[in-house]
Structure formats: structure tokens, C-alpha cells
Amino acid sequence: MSIGVNVPRKDGQSKVNGQAAYVDDLSFDGMLYGVTLRSQIPHGKIRAIQFDPKFDWSSVVVVDHSDIPGQNIVTLIQRDQPFLAAQLIRHVNEPILLIAATSRKKAMEARTRIEIIVDELPSVTNLEKAATGVRLYGEDNLFKEIHIEKGDLPRGFAEADYIVERTYKTGLQEQMYIEPQGVIAVPGKDRISIYGSLQCPHYVVKALLPLLSFSHPDQVQVIQMVTGGGFGGKEEYPNLLAGHAALLAMKSECPVKMVYDRAEDILATTKRHPSIIRHKTGLKSDGTLTALAIEIDFDGGAYATLSEVVLSRGCIHAAGPYRCENIDIVGRAWATNNPPNGAFRGFGAPQTCFALERQIDLVAKTLGIDPLEVRRRNAMEPGDSTATGQVLTESVATHKCLEQAVKASDYIRKRSEYSKLLPKARIRRGIGLSLFFHGSGFTGDGENRIRGRAGLQVTPDGFIEILTSSTDIGQGTETIFAQMVAEELGIPVDLCRNAGVDTNRVPDSGPTVASRTCMIVGDLVRSAAAQLREDLIKWLAELENCNAEQITLVGGCFLLSGQRVASFQDLAKRACSEGGPASASKTYVQPEGLEWDEKTYQGQAYPVFSWGCDVAEVEIDLDTYEISVTRFTAAQDVGKAIHPVMVMGQIEGGSLQAIGYATMEEVLQKNGWIENHRMTNCLIPTALDAPAFETHIIEEPFSGGPFGAKGVGELPTDGGAPAVAAAIDHATGQRFDEIPVTPEKIELALNP
Amino acid sequence: MTTEVEFCAPKNLAEALEFLALNRDKKTWILAGGTDIMPAINSRQISPLAVLDIWGLRELRILEQHQRHLTLGPLTTFSEMMQDPRIGQTVPLLREAAQSVGAVQIQNRGTLGGNIANASPAGDVLPVLAVHNAVLELRSAKGSRNVEFNAFYSGYKQSVLKPDELIYRIHVPIQWPQQIPYWRKLGTxxxxxxxxxxxxxxxxxxxxxxxxxxxxxxxxxxxxxxxxxxxxxxxxxxxxxxxxxxxxxxxxxxxxxxxxxxxxxxxxxxxxxxxxxxxxxxxxxxxxxx
CATH class of the missing domain: 3.30.390.50 (CO dehydrogenase flavoprotein, C-terminal domain)
Known part of the structure; x- marks a missing residue:
């Protein structure tokens, strides 16, 4: 039994004893250090680049756009972002030149001797002016517009007894992974190797082929080093950084290391999209939702990056886990002159979930009933359909999560007790809740386009190597894959190990994003193990001259009519040396009946959803307006917890990110410049800011997931912020529709 | 092309004061625990031409309890302020303020003298020294002088400390039993x-x-x-x-x-x-x- 058991983490020991090698630990003979010269204006034209004649330029290597052997385009979704700005600067801190030298210090010294002469152009750095300002992208500055329609919206409003309207805002959020972005590029003859801290090795391959004018994928080898967190921040950004290191390496013919310091990482890399979301809701006097009209604007920044897919997920989740027959969702991702925004755990859903959950609280307030009752009344059940018309057939846990969290947190009693405290107490208390969901895997037929692959290889010593390109970035992928293989083969987890992620060796399992690794890739790994078991049994049957049906694999041993004939490891060794079945691989096959229309946004948006309910409790000191989230109860449904302790880690970590998002994480951006680019002022919660967590794992299995498992990665970042904001409302008697809710904002609200 | 930095890790106080006297024109940065200077160098807010590392000077790492006051060496760390019962009993506010500094790593390296010399208006122990009417003993190769802590700062990030001087002692009058202390830090x-x-x-x-x-x-x-x-x-x-x-x-x-x-x-x-x-x-x- 390996599933549902808290086996030791595969990466645990080496991380604790310091042996784990991160990219900055790696070094090559003759390696140079690369740095980036960046723009200092949000929008403008490069008129000239001046190199100080007193500097010895022969001692460094400089790369500009004209050194690019292939295309100066970061291959992702749109073809708008250059690796290096050629003439036009579109945001502050856009890369223009690259410099490599024998030391980082020397490269930085050279960078100070270069001056970029620019003609500044008018810029747009305010989302609210994105439509009316300067033309930056296409006809209308829109990277993407999405429209989701369900039912008959005017009829929904006509049926309503009440209509409530409100606008919500969310800010930038920095991923703040503990290890900044870093890569090393090692040049070869007509090839390059990239060692990096990254989530999606094959994205890097795809981005570098056209940049370097290579034709065969094997010419770009990407090796993932031990990675100190990503949270989406290392999904697409490493494409750009790896491209930079590769350009310097090709020109210098030396290995080149580029590792950002914290300031550069905060200033230059992608963040969570700021949003403005307008809600108009129709409701019956009994609380039934009759119409949901939602308008969503995201600030995409200067380049398209992943904005359109972030917007897509944001829109699909915008109407939440509620039953409503008449829905209209319009989403837009805008071009501005801010640094590009991109992937961050939750991927658009935390913004739209915040707005919706605050709106549901407003609905409750309008009717004078408890927010819990509105959710009880409208929460989806099997047979209900989502905004895209997806009918839910199985694994729906809205009510289970809601009731579990409400009971465990003693929500009902506390809600009424704290309300009575309100008028006189100096320390105010509040409690609030949220109900939410998150789709597992890629949207629509995305998985079918990726066609992820995974493989197993028997080693000569009888171990099973797991071959995938799914990166362990701290979330525990290596451990759960080994558990799944061990379970399927009935062997100890210790016999299963990961091959490491090297694109020259492992198949493309798709990117490590979208809450897909456990459910989608995990199931490929599991079914490859099932295949291997079947093949080994068949082979053994041939060797033993018997029927395969007579052989079973139990407890690490092959039994023939109940009698032990070989241990798994011995047979695996034999298979490896004698040409028996020593490998297995699986490719994703789309389940029958999955229908999705990318144009109309109708159909099955996700194979399945994970569900959650969070209850947050806060204390607010009315002398200092300090917010303390004292207790946080989460009941979240993941189908099946492969490794319960790691699932709880995911829930608590994601919740803490959401608590920070709600209360203190504020990236201060002025005219396209980020002003707080250090860990001391770009705040995230510390351990002392963390509440007491009470985590309940709900298991409502999914027939299409390995052992019933669904995605857990992103779900926990969705619900924390609105639950905390609701608790702050409850404590203060004020409404907060914009996050983060800082002590300064509470002071303003209480002393208008 | 790279800038030469004059760096000195003196063996004793006399050597340190001599270095300060010699480099008085360069505006020497005095390195104690490094918790202010290292981030400032790292983020290129400062680029010192001369650095004097006093971390190893035992003469600056003392603590004396007198009848009416406590004398502290400038290298007293925040951790020591939190843990030493002589400090906790006689100037409890110092202990409380030290507890609110950064986190353990900073508390182990950050020093009382550094907090004073850095001259930030947000320095955590400074309000404590202000209410205790502390006296700073400054020393240079030429001799010593005493300056009231409350007269030490002349403006934002500015003090009367001369380029050839360092903070030698901090004399803090102790708290009497009838005095009631209060400390409140409102941080981010x-x-x-x-x-x-x-x-x-x-x-x-x-x-x-x-x-x-x-x-x-x-x-x-x-x-x-x-x-x-x-x-x-x-x-x-x-x-x-x-x-x-x-x-x-x-x-x-x-x-x-x-x-x-x-x-x-x-x-x-x-x-x-x-x-x-x-x-x-x-x-x-x-x-x-x-």
C-alpha cells in the first residue's frame, strides 16, 4: 500500500542536508557570468547606444538583437515579444543588451559604461486607461477578449426581485519563490545545453529552436536543476532567460551563467495580473441567483505572454460553483506599458473568485441573510451545469466542503457572537467564508493538443525509473509518481525512482502547470505501470509455460497459482538483461465524449473540478488597524490524497499565499516602475503572520484520475482572499472590495 | 577599471582608530554585524571606498552593570540584549525592542552600535535610548568625548559622529522600580x-x-x-x-x-x-x- 500513505519525500534528505544542487551551485570550466542591460522608460524608441570608449570592451562579450542567429521572438502563444528590444521599448526593465564577463562584478561594471539614448513615447501604465490611451497592440490594445453566454440574461434580470452591482479590484502579486530565476547555457557544436531552475523544460526547447535557428529538438537539451519554487513564475519566463544565456554562450563559445538577484527578479519577471471586475447579479428574495453578469479586465502588461490563457481560466471560473441559468461573462486582457504579467498559481481564478465571493456576500447582505445560507442555496450539485454548459456528472463536493468547514470552524456560533462584540470592543473579531472550485488539467481539449507522454524503464539492478518531463518544484511530484508506480506494481516505493528531467532523455509530458501533474501525468505514469505489470506477467507466463491468468503480482512477488516464482526485482533484472519487457510508455488519449468549442466557450471546460471551502477568522486592533488572521479552516476536495501530508502542505501554503494577497502583498507600481523590489518591502507573510490552520481533506473520487485523484496545486490559492476580506468586513462593519486590505485602508474606511 | 576598496580588519581598537584617522577623507564605512551595510552594498545604494570591520574587536564587546547605569559595548547584539539578564532586569525596554528586530539571523548579527550609527529614524532600539537619556562615548585616535544620545542626530540619516570616530560605549541609565516601561512597534x-x-x-x-x-x-x-x-x-x-x-x-x-x-x-x-x-x-x- 503506497497510496494515501505519507512516505518520505524523494527530495527530502538532499534538501535538508544541503546536497541538492541548484543552478547557482553548478559551475563549468571557463564559465562566464551574464547580466542584462534593461530599459529605464516605459515606452520609447532607441535612438543610439553609446559605449564608453575608456572601457576595454575586448574583455567582455556583448550581445544585442543583431547577434541573434534566428528569430528575435519568444515563442509562446503570440509572436509579439522579442528576446532583446531592437528599436522599440515597451516597458521598464525590458532587456536590450546582454553582457558576459569572467566575473559577475566585471559584467556589471561594463553595464554601467553603456548608455541607451532614447526618444520617449507617451505610455499607458494604468489599466483603467488601457482602452483610451496610446495604441500598443493590434487595433484596440486587446490581447484577448472572451465571451461566455449561458441562458437568457435579460430574462434572468427580469425574473429577479433584486439586482446588486459592484466593482472589485485586485492588485499585482509576486510569486516570491525562494530561489530566483537562473540558468546556465553550455554551447556545443550545433547544439546547446540549458541547466535551469524551471517548470516547463519543453517550452524552453520550443522557444530556443527558432531563436538559434536550430531545426531538430535534440539540438536543444534542457536539464532541470533542483528548483526552489515556481508558483507559475517559472512557467514561461525561463524561455526568455534561457534564450539570453544561450545567445551569450553561442557568441562567446563559453558556458554562461545568468542568475538574477532578488531585485532583478522582482523588477523584471512576470506577476499575477491586476484586475478590475464588475458584477451585476439578479436574485430572488429567497436567495436564488437568476442572473450573473460579469465583466473582467486584466492588465496583461507590454507583451501577450500567457495573458490570454490566464484570462480564459479566469473567465471560466468567474461564475463559481453556483447554479445559475443565465450568465454573461466578458473578459478582456489589455496591453499596457507595464512589465508583462503571466502565470501565477491559480492562473486568473483568484481574481475572479475574489470578486464573485465578495458579490455573493453582498447578495446575502442585500437579503439580510447569512452568507452561508446563500451558498447553501446555490451551491452546485451533480446534474447542474457550469457557465460553459458543462453538466457535472461526478465528483462534486460543494456541500461536503461547505458543511465540513462550517462545522469544524464553528462558523455559525462565532458569526453571531462576533457580531455582538462589534460596537464596543477595541480588538474586533470577524469570521468569513468562501466557496470555490478549480478545474484540473488544461482547458477544453488542451490535453489532447499536448498529448503528454510518460514512460517507465527497468534498470539493470531491477529498479523502476520514471521518465516524465514533469518537474518537481517543491510540490512533491517525484514522490507521488513513485507512489503511483509502487501501488500499481505492488512493490516498495524505494524501488521506484525518477530519471530526472533532461529533454534529451525524457518524453514530453507537457508543462508542469494547470493542476495537471498528479491527475493527467500521474495517470499516464500509473497506466504505464499497469502496462509493465501486464507485459512482465505475459513474459513470465512464456518462461514458465503457463497461462498469464495463473500469475499474479502480490507484495513484490510473482505468484503462479499462489506459489512464489520470482521476486519483482529479480524478474525485472532478468527482463532487462534477457530482452524481456523492460520499459513501458503511455500517451494521453482524450476521453470519449469530451466536447469543447474554443470559439463559443461552450462545453466541457475541464475533465473535472476540485472544490473547496475556506473559513477565515481575523482580529483587528482598532488602535493600530493591524490585521491578524488568527485561524483558517480549509475543507478541500482533491478526489484522493496520494500523499496526505503533502496535500495539506499544498492547502496551507496556497492558503497563506491567498492570505498575503488579501492583507499585505502589494507590488507598488508607478509609471511602470516597481518601487518595492526587495524582500524587506515587497511583503509576503512570515511564519509569525500565518494563522493556526485546520485542514480537512475531502475525498470525492474522480473516475478519470489515478486512484481517484484530481488537481490540488492551484485550488488553495483561490478561496483564501475573499474569506479573509469577508472576515475583515465582519470585524469592522465596513465593506472591502479591493485587495490587499491593508491597515492603512482600514484606517481610512473607519475614519472617513 | 574596478574600484579599489580599502578594507581593514584591525587586531585591536588602536589599529581601528588609526585606520579611521588615515582614511578620514574616504568616509570609512564601519562594518559590525553587516545587517545594514551588506544589503545596501548588494542593492548598490552605497559603494564604500573604505571599510573597517570591527566585528572581531573584543574591546567593543563588553557589558558592565553599574549602580545607576549600564555600559554596553557597541557590538552588543540584539540577541544578547534579548538574553542577558543584566540587560533585561535593568533596561527591560532594550530587551523588548531587540525582540522586535527582524528575525533570529538579524538578531544574531545586528548590533546596538550599528543601529545607532545607521541613523535610520526607524532604528528599533533608538526610541529606547531616547527615553533612557543614554550617553554615547565616541572615540577617535585623538581621544574620547561624550555626546547625549538625544543630541546625536543632526538630521535624516545624519549624526555628529566624525569620520575618524567610532561609538565606543553606550551608557544607559537604568530603570527604577517605580518607572513603568512601555514599548510598541507597529511594523509591516x-x-x-x-x-x-x-x-x-x-x-x-x-x-x-x-x-x-x-x-x-x-x-x-x-x-x-x-x-x-x-x-x-x-x-x-x-x-x-x-x-x-x-x-x-x-x-x-x-x-x-x-x-x-x-x-x-x-x-x-x-x-x-x-x-x-x-x-x-x-x-x-x-x-x-x-
Whole structure:
């Protein structure tokens, strides 16, 4: 039994004893250090680049756009972002030149001797002016517009007894992974190797082929080093950084290391999209939702990056886990002159979930009933359909999560007790809740386009190597894959190990994003193990001259009519040396009946959803307006917890990110410049800011997931912020529709 | 092309003072625990031409308890301030302020002398030194001089410390049993935080009368300040609600906070008043009938 058991983490020991090698630990003979010269204006034209004649330029290597052997385009979704700005600067801190030298210090010294002469152009750095300002992208500055329609919206409003309207805002959020972005590029003859801290090795391959004018994928080898967190921040950004290191390496013919310091990482890399979301809701006097009209604007920044897919997920989740027959969702991702925004755990859903959950609280307030009752009344059940018309057939846990969290947190009693405290107490208390969901895997037929692959290889010593390109970035992928293989083969987890992620060796399992690794890739790994078991049994049957049906694999041993004939490891060794079945691989096959229309946004948006309910409790000191989230109860449904302790880690970590998002994480951006680019002022919660967590794992299995498992990665970042904001409302008697809710904002609200 | 940095790790104090005298034109940066200088160098806010590393000087790492005051060497770390019972018993505010500094790593390296010399208005222990009327003994190769802590700063990040001087001793008058200490730091979060507002105070109440009160404020003016007008208003008066109300208004004229990356002037003004009133109300409550 390996599933549902808290086996030791595969990466645990080496991380604790310091042996784990991160990219900055790696070094090559003759390696140079690369740095980036960046723009200092949000929008403008490069008129000239001046190199100080007193500097010895022969001692460094400089790369500009004209050194690019292939295309100066970061291959992702749109073809708008250059690796290096050629003439036009579109945001502050856009890369223009690259410099490599024998030391980082020397490269930085050279960078100070270069001056970029620019003609500044008018810029747009305010989302609210994105439509009316300067033309930056296409006809209308829109990277993407999405429209989701369900039912008959005017009829929904006509049926309503009440209509409530409100606008919500969310800010930038920095991923703040503990290890900044870093890569090393090692040049070869007509090839390059990239060692990096990254989530999606094959994205890097795809981005570098056209940049370097290579034709065969094997010419770009990407090796993932031990990675100190990503949270989406290392999904697409490493494409750009790896491209930079590769350009310097090709020109210098030396290995080149580029590792950002914290300031550069905060200033230059992608963040969570700021949003403005307008809600108009129709409701019956009994609380039934009759119409949901939602308008969503995201600030995409200067380049398209992943904005359109972030917007897509944001829109699909915008109407939440509620039953409503008449829905209209319009989403837009805008071009501005801010640094590009991109992937961050939750991927658009935390913004739209915040707005919706605050709106549901407003609905409750309008009717004078408890927010819990509105959710009880409208929460989806099997047979209900989502905004895209997806009918839910199985694994729906809205009510289970809601009731579990409400009971465990003693929500009902506390809600009424704290309300009575309100008028006189100096320390105010509040409690609030949220109900939410998150789709597992890629949207629509995305998985079918990726066609992820995974493989197993028997080693000569009888171990099973797991071959995938799914990166362990701290979330525990290596451990759960080994558990799944061990379970399927009935062997100890210790016999299963990961091959490491090297694109020259492992198949493309798709990117490590979208809450897909456990459910989608995990199931490929599991079914490859099932295949291997079947093949080994068949082979053994041939060797033993018997029927395969007579052989079973139990407890690490092959039994023939109940009698032990070989241990798994011995047979695996034999298979490896004698040409028996020593490998297995699986490719994703789309389940029958999955229908999705990318144009109309109708159909099955996700194979399945994970569900959650969070209850947050806060204390607010009315002398200092300090917010303390004292207790946080989460009941979240993941189908099946492969490794319960790691699932709880995911829930608590994601919740803490959401608590920070709600209360203190504020990236201060002025005219396209980020002003707080250090860990001391770009705040995230510390351990002392963390509440007491009470985590309940709900298991409502999914027939299409390995052992019933669904995605857990992103779900926990969705619900924390609105639950905390609701608790702050409850404590203060004020409404907060914009996050983060800082002590300064509470002071303003209480002393208008 | 790279800049040469004059670096000295002296064997004793005499060598250190000699280095300071020799390099007085270069504006030597004195390196103690490094918790301010290293991040500043790293983020290229400063590029020192001369660095004097005093971390190893035993002469600067002393602690003496006298009858009326405590003498501390500048290399006393925040951890030592938190842990040493001699400090905790005689100047408890120093222990409390040290506890609110950064986190353990910073507390182990950051020093009292460094906090003073860095001259930040948000320096955590500075309001404590202000209310204790600490005296700084400055030393150069030419000799020693004493400067009142409350006269040490001349402006934002500026002090009367000369380029050839270092802080040699910090003399802190100890707290008497009848004195009631108060400390409140309002930071950006619960740890690893820089102050938005910090208040240290010492009060003495007898027969319902505030015999003495001293209030030190951090992060609400270009330097750490004493709330002189508030103190004058409160001293010798009966501690009642009307006085508490009035003190909360008067303290506004003792401060001149700004909007910055951590907070706003408005917020700092209101919370300074609130925290003061809270302290005085608690004080009144504790001394009912005394």
C-alpha cells in the first residue's frame, strides 16, 4: 500500500542536508557570468547606444538583437515579444543588451559604461486607461477578449426581485519563490545545453529552436536543476532567460551563467495580473441567483505572454460553483506599458473568485441573510451545469466542503457572537467564508493538443525509473509518481525512482502547470505501470509455460497459482538483461465524449473540478488597524490524497499565499516602475503572520484520475482572499472590495 | 577599471582608530554585524571606498552593570540584549525592542552600535535610548568625548559622529522600580519588518499624578525624537481622560511623518495618537486608587 500513505519525500534528505544542487551551485570550466542591460522608460524608441570608449570592451562579450542567429521572438502563444528590444521599448526593465564577463562584478561594471539614448513615447501604465490611451497592440490594445453566454440574461434580470452591482479590484502579486530565476547555457557544436531552475523544460526547447535557428529538438537539451519554487513564475519566463544565456554562450563559445538577484527578479519577471471586475447579479428574495453578469479586465502588461490563457481560466471560473441559468461573462486582457504579467498559481481564478465571493456576500447582505445560507442555496450539485454548459456528472463536493468547514470552524456560533462584540470592543473579531472550485488539467481539449507522454524503464539492478518531463518544484511530484508506480506494481516505493528531467532523455509530458501533474501525468505514469505489470506477467507466463491468468503480482512477488516464482526485482533484472519487457510508455488519449468549442466557450471546460471551502477568522486592533488572521479552516476536495501530508502542505501554503494577497502583498507600481523590489518591502507573510490552520481533506473520487485523484496545486490559492476580506468586513462593519486590505485602508474606511 | 576598496580588519581598537584617522577623507564605512551595510552594498545604494570591520574587536564587546547605569559595548547584539539578564532586569525596554528586530539571523548579527550609527529614524532600539537619556562615548585616535544620545542626530540619516570616530560605549541609565516601561512597534508584518511607528516610553505615577514621563518615537520624523511637548503637557498632571485626550492631540505637534513605501503620514499620525492614548489609558487603569 503506497497510496494515501505519507512516505518520505524523494527530495527530502538532499534538501535538508544541503546536497541538492541548484543552478547557482553548478559551475563549468571557463564559465562566464551574464547580466542584462534593461530599459529605464516605459515606452520609447532607441535612438543610439553609446559605449564608453575608456572601457576595454575586448574583455567582455556583448550581445544585442543583431547577434541573434534566428528569430528575435519568444515563442509562446503570440509572436509579439522579442528576446532583446531592437528599436522599440515597451516597458521598464525590458532587456536590450546582454553582457558576459569572467566575473559577475566585471559584467556589471561594463553595464554601467553603456548608455541607451532614447526618444520617449507617451505610455499607458494604468489599466483603467488601457482602452483610451496610446495604441500598443493590434487595433484596440486587446490581447484577448472572451465571451461566455449561458441562458437568457435579460430574462434572468427580469425574473429577479433584486439586482446588486459592484466593482472589485485586485492588485499585482509576486510569486516570491525562494530561489530566483537562473540558468546556465553550455554551447556545443550545433547544439546547446540549458541547466535551469524551471517548470516547463519543453517550452524552453520550443522557444530556443527558432531563436538559434536550430531545426531538430535534440539540438536543444534542457536539464532541470533542483528548483526552489515556481508558483507559475517559472512557467514561461525561463524561455526568455534561457534564450539570453544561450545567445551569450553561442557568441562567446563559453558556458554562461545568468542568475538574477532578488531585485532583478522582482523588477523584471512576470506577476499575477491586476484586475478590475464588475458584477451585476439578479436574485430572488429567497436567495436564488437568476442572473450573473460579469465583466473582467486584466492588465496583461507590454507583451501577450500567457495573458490570454490566464484570462480564459479566469473567465471560466468567474461564475463559481453556483447554479445559475443565465450568465454573461466578458473578459478582456489589455496591453499596457507595464512589465508583462503571466502565470501565477491559480492562473486568473483568484481574481475572479475574489470578486464573485465578495458579490455573493453582498447578495446575502442585500437579503439580510447569512452568507452561508446563500451558498447553501446555490451551491452546485451533480446534474447542474457550469457557465460553459458543462453538466457535472461526478465528483462534486460543494456541500461536503461547505458543511465540513462550517462545522469544524464553528462558523455559525462565532458569526453571531462576533457580531455582538462589534460596537464596543477595541480588538474586533470577524469570521468569513468562501466557496470555490478549480478545474484540473488544461482547458477544453488542451490535453489532447499536448498529448503528454510518460514512460517507465527497468534498470539493470531491477529498479523502476520514471521518465516524465514533469518537474518537481517543491510540490512533491517525484514522490507521488513513485507512489503511483509502487501501488500499481505492488512493490516498495524505494524501488521506484525518477530519471530526472533532461529533454534529451525524457518524453514530453507537457508543462508542469494547470493542476495537471498528479491527475493527467500521474495517470499516464500509473497506466504505464499497469502496462509493465501486464507485459512482465505475459513474459513470465512464456518462461514458465503457463497461462498469464495463473500469475499474479502480490507484495513484490510473482505468484503462479499462489506459489512464489520470482521476486519483482529479480524478474525485472532478468527482463532487462534477457530482452524481456523492460520499459513501458503511455500517451494521453482524450476521453470519449469530451466536447469543447474554443470559439463559443461552450462545453466541457475541464475533465473535472476540485472544490473547496475556506473559513477565515481575523482580529483587528482598532488602535493600530493591524490585521491578524488568527485561524483558517480549509475543507478541500482533491478526489484522493496520494500523499496526505503533502496535500495539506499544498492547502496551507496556497492558503497563506491567498492570505498575503488579501492583507499585505502589494507590488507598488508607478509609471511602470516597481518601487518595492526587495524582500524587506515587497511583503509576503512570515511564519509569525500565518494563522493556526485546520485542514480537512475531502475525498470525492474522480473516475478519470489515478486512484481517484484530481488537481490540488492551484485550488488553495483561490478561496483564501475573499474569506479573509469577508472576515475583515465582519470585524469592522465596513465593506472591502479591493485587495490587499491593508491597515492603512482600514484606517481610512473607519475614519472617513 | 574596478574600484579599489580599502578594507581593514584591525587586531585591536588602536589599529581601528588609526585606520579611521588615515582614511578620514574616504568616509570609512564601519562594518559590525553587516545587517545594514551588506544589503545596501548588494542593492548598490552605497559603494564604500573604505571599510573597517570591527566585528572581531573584543574591546567593543563588553557589558558592565553599574549602580545607576549600564555600559554596553557597541557590538552588543540584539540577541544578547534579548538574553542577558543584566540587560533585561535593568533596561527591560532594550530587551523588548531587540525582540522586535527582524528575525533570529538579524538578531544574531545586528548590533546596538550599528543601529545607532545607521541613523535610520526607524532604528528599533533608538526610541529606547531616547527615553533612557543614554550617553554615547565616541572615540577617535585623538581621544574620547561624550555626546547625549538625544543630541546625536543632526538630521535624516545624519549624526555628529566624525569620520575618524567610532561609538565606543553606550551608557544607559537604568530603570527604577517605580518607572513603568512601555514599548510598541507597529511594523509591516509580524517579523522581518521595519517600523511604520515605534513608541518607547517610561512613566512614573504617584497618587494619580504623572510625576514623570518620557516618550521616544521612531519612524515619524527625520530622526528618532522625544515627544517633548507631550511630555511637558503630561508631567505633573493628574492622569484623567481629559488629559489623555489632550495628549493625543498634542503629540501631533511633536511629529512630522511622511508618506513612504511602508505607510502614509496620515496613518502614522493617527496610530501615534492611538498608541499613546492606549498607553496612558492602561496606565490610568493600572494606577486606579494608587
Amino acid at each position: 508584518r509580524q517579523a522581518q519588518a521595519i517600523s511604520k511607528v515605534a513608541i518607547a516610553a517610561i512613566a512614573e505615577v504617584r497618587g494619580g499624578i504623572l510625576q514623570d514621563i518620557r516618550i521616544g518615537l521612531g519612524a515619524v520624523a527625520p530622526t528618532v525624537v522625544r515627544a517633548k511637548k507631550t511630555e511637558d503637557t503630561l508631567r505633573g498632571r493628574r492622569l484623567d481622560n481629559r488629559l489623555i485626550q489632550a495628549a493625543g492631540e498634542i503629540i501631533q505637534s511633536d511629529i512630522c511623518p511622511i508618506d513612504d513605501i511602508r505607510s502614509t503620514a496620515r496613518f502614522r499620525r493617527r496610530t501615534t495618537t492611538n498608541i499613546l492614548r492606549r498607553f496612558l489609558s492602561d496606565l490610568k487603569l493600572a494606577h486606579r486608587g494608587m
